[in-house]
Amino acid sequence: MAVKVLIVEDNPVARHFLARVVRESFSDVTGMAEAGDLESARRQLGIGGAPPLPAGSEPFKLVLVDLELPDGNGLELLTELAGHGATKIVTTLYSDDDHLFPALQCGxxxxxxxxxxxxxxxxxxxxxxxxxxxxxxxxxxxxLSHFRLGDSGSMALDSAHAPGDFQPARPAAPAVYAEPDHERLTPRETEVLTYLSKGFTIKEIAGLMGIxxxxxxxxxxxxYRKLNVSSRAEAAVLASKQGLV
Structure with missing residues (x-):
């Protein structure tokens, strides 16, 4: 599958990780671009007030979008990409309804x-x-649980974006861990890491810590920055090995 990809992610470790995932997923990646914020993403896509791309430029066929960016929310970019033709995939830490359903509604x-x-x-x-x-x-x-149980507390999906109606555009190597003298975690960060290691979600951790x-x-x-990792699994393993939790 020939595909030109844009990865919108502010964490450089996560960007590198996602780039590896993309290269492993598709046999013919014709181009790989990265953006650490919304402004850079808009400029590379030629949308949202950015200058249009030169005539004949190969369009992006796949865009991976983080929801939390330094200069705004990834939902903004999803909305602006409506009708663009690219397949838009959210790549995030958040698994709760408050992030999932708005992202689907935004395209x-x-x-x-x-x-x-x-x-x-x-x-x-x-x-x-x-x-x-x-x-x-x-x-x-x-x-599946949402639709089977009819969870009234969750946001309903717009009919245009029901799970069965998606129309995508046609279009592990071991982690490199930080050295033992890495920047030390604060007590609060250590507490968060402990909860992450036990499998709690971000929303649950917030409730447990009162933040x-x-x-x-x-x-x-x-x-993630201090430990030089890109997932909770990698962070938990490193923390355990180095006695951080």
Whole structure:
């Protein structure tokens, strides 16, 4: 599958990880671009007030979008990409309804959790070739549960973006861990890492610690940066090996 890809992600470790996933997923990647914020993504896509791309430029066929970016929300980019023709896949830490359903309503063609194993992400991305929506297993289970149970507390999906109606555009190597003298985690970050290692979601950690979910997200980003990892699994393994939790 020939594909030109844009990865919109502010964490350089996560960008590198996702680039590996993409290269493993598709046999013919014609181009790989990265953007660390919305402004850079818009410029490379030629949307949102950015200068149009030169005539004859090869369009992006796949865009991976993080939901939390330094200069805004990935939902903005999803909305601006409506009608663009690219397959738009959310790649995020968040598995809760408050992030999942708005992303689908804004036009996401799939929803992947960066904490999933490398092999799982590759398998899910390859579904694009078969015209299926890439969904992390935990997200697929959440969607099934939502519709089977008729969860009135969750946001309903817009009919235009029901899971069965996705129309995608036609279009692990071991982690490199930080040295023992890595930047030390703060007590708060260590507490967050402990909960992550036990399998708690970001929303649950926020409740347990009595802080906002976006504060937990900031702690997780700091943990990933300090430990030089890109998933909760890698962070938990390293923390255990080095006696951080």
């Amino acid at each position: 996401a063609d799939g929803y992947l959790l960066k904490e999933d194993r490398f092999e799982v992400l590759v398998e899910e991305l390859q579904k694009i070739v078969r015209g299926q929506p890439p969904l992390s297993p935990a997200i697929a289970r959440r969607l 906002k979910w976006f504060t937990v997200n900031d702690h997780i980003k700091a943990i």
